[in-house]
Amino acid sequence: MAGLAIWLASESAGYMTGQALVVDGGNSIAEERS
Numbered sequence: 218m219a220g221l222a223i224w225l226a227s228e229s230a231g232y233m234t235g236q237a238l239v240v241d242g243g244n245s246i247a248e249e250r251s
Contacts, residue, residue, distance in 0.1 A: 218240050221238065221240055
């Protein structure tokens with residue numbers, strides 16, 4: 218999460234508009250297991 222905060226404070230973040238950033242440690246891309 219700190220990496221995202223540092224990036225958002227940088228000049229590179231100025232190119233990003235209209236996005237929702239998911240910071241969940243990769244849980245949203247985990248495969249479902251049965």
